[in-house]
Amino acid sequence: MSNIKEECGVFGIWDGPESVNKTYLGLFSLQHRGQESAGIASTTGEEINGFTGMGTVGRVFRPTRDVLPRLTRNCKGAIGHVRYSTSGSSSIHNAQPQIAEYSQGSIAIAHNGNLTNASLLRDEYEAYGSIFKSTNDTETIIHLLAKPTHVIKPDPIAHVLGHLQGAFCVLMMFTDRIEAARDPYGIRPLSIGKTKSGRYCVASESCAFEAIEAEFVRDVEPGEIVSIDENGISSRRFAEKKPELAQCIFENVYFARQNSKIFGENVYISRKKMGRQLAKEHPAEADVVIPIPDSGTAAAIGFSHESSIPFEMGFVRSHYVGRSFIAPSDELRKQAIKLKLAIVREVVDGKRVVVVDDSIVRGNTTKGKIQSLRENGAKEVHIRICCPPVKFPCFYGVDFPTKDELIANKMNIEELRGFLGADSLGYISLEGMVGCMDQPAKSFCTACWDGNYKVPTYSQGGKYSMERYQRNLFEDLEIENE
Structure with missing residues (x-):
């Protein structure tokens, strides 16, 4: 994440x-x-x-x-x-x-x-x-x-x-x-x-x-x-x-714990379905599939099952570098990210690696993870993302950055692949992701991907724009979540 x-x-x-x-x-x-x-x-x-x-x-x-x-x-x-x-x-x-x-x-x-x-x-x-x-x-x-x-x-x-x-x-x-x-x-x-x-x-x-x-x-x-x-x-x-409901499908993609039942479906099962669908839409020739833990784990298992590429835990997450960890400098921030997600070199060295994650927002931390995989001997790195490109801010309780900060608004897929340093990059389609849920597509909010805000985002008469009041909590020195 x-x-x-x-x-x-x-x-x-x-x-x-x-x-x-x-x-x-x-x-x-x-x-x-x-x-x-x-x-x-x-x-x-x-x-x-x-x-x-x-x-x-x-x-x-x-x-x-x-x-x-x-x-x-x-x-x-x-x-x-x-x-x-x-x-x-x-x-x-x-x-x-x-x-x-x-x-x-x-x-x-x-x-x-x-x-x-x-x-x-x-x-x-x-x-x-x-x-x-x-x-x-x-x-x-x-x-x-x-x-x-x-x-x-x-x-x-x-x-x-x-x-x-x-x-x-x-x-x-x-x-x-x-x-x-x-x-x-x-x-x-x-x-x-x-x-x-x-x-x-x-x-x-x-x-x-x-x-x-x-x-x-x-x-x-x-x-x-x-x-x-x-x-x-x-x-x-x-x-x-x-x-038409506006249930936040990001709960199933990332927020909720895998043993929770959200909107009528077990989170682990829905994420595993998304991983299978991702493998169908964006197959890769690789030696190993690894997740970004924890939210990418079930999806990576699904990708592995569908593609018949072996699943391994190439990243090990430290539970002692908290989500609110603040680093006083850019260099310490980079080191803290490595502390939070350490790489098992024996899993990736000399291998063609598929990395499954739930989303890319700004892209900088994803870029750092790919660089670390290269440093640990990965021969190829293929990134697969279990939601579509995030292009719009959320006003319903998810702290996405402003539209200008979202990297999917600055680059197309090929440009982003180059920026990240990946050999390939594939996002699940909006239809594919929503299709992994048991409820109809119209039951879910997809505003952060397609800009279709079902719930009003402006107060009466449009006087108060939510862009004006949404607090930007993405301080430069804060370590990323999972």
Whole structure:
């Protein structure tokens, strides 16, 4: 993966004193979705308490802080969040869940996605005197909930969700319940699980259920609100499901863990299908197929099976060079990339190598990997990519660079092959990639490849361009993700 950052991960459960510990385990399973900050909020039935911090789940909730026992005391339910900032800066003020007091009592909110009209709503509320303590779009939802004219609605939560545009999976915890909602386009995944004791939980990915020995029940439907409390689970709608959904297929290509079920299909299986399709569309005469771990592994296995070229692990990924690793110079940055992905020379030396990766964004890190393969004796290097060329930015929670920074907008395939120093370069076709999914092609968002934004990317009247507000998080000195 070349410089793509995740969105966030959310988890919630109503399971009495066990809620906090199970939320902690669930967040560990979702750690791949965000490593900037983490947090847990719990309710006693009378009040909500929480703790957030910068860094990974293990760092934020390290035993020396004695946080989990305090949150567990008299606990009824809990929600948690791991964050990568696609909206708002990397700051403790933006860590979630965010807790607030308003006229209806206490609330904690955790959010995954990106509201395309958040800036417009924020400007409107600030003009009338509202004060924001963070720069993320989650706090906007709190202000909407607290508005006097919204509080008196028959279903205030449904009314507020109707004001939101863009991608959102939201967990709202009140003192007596958890409310989970997913946007009408179903852009981001949100699943429901059930523990062995019959308690219900929700998570961004189904892999989190395995950590607490819960079973996957179903996805939260687009436009649905699910309530979880002492009595179990109930459901209502705040919007009709769109005729054409905009599910983010990049979840299946890269973001989600391979043991998760996303949009009705196991991630490992869908990636393996993409690898097979890639081998059909762009065969290569080679001696070995190697993945860029971890997201390219299943696809490389599929490529190997379809092409009958042996599969090997030519790259070894270090789990100790984190995604937030910052190098103070270009030279150290290059060395850090080598630390993160080391090459097994015996696998590639004197070989014609097919390298399978999920995407190319800027191209610089891919170029470095090819150079390293050459230095370790690879005779030929053939690059195969499991998604089409990324040409357009994402406004729905994926931190792609601006259009001008995407290398596929600067070079054609042959020019890019030359820039990378590869012997050949092949991308899966858009039709081939979407065809690997069980659902119809019209069910998925393909905007980052074809510019077809199904969900509005401009706020009312086109006044606020998302290009203006999308934060560019691709600092020059930051090490690339996987």
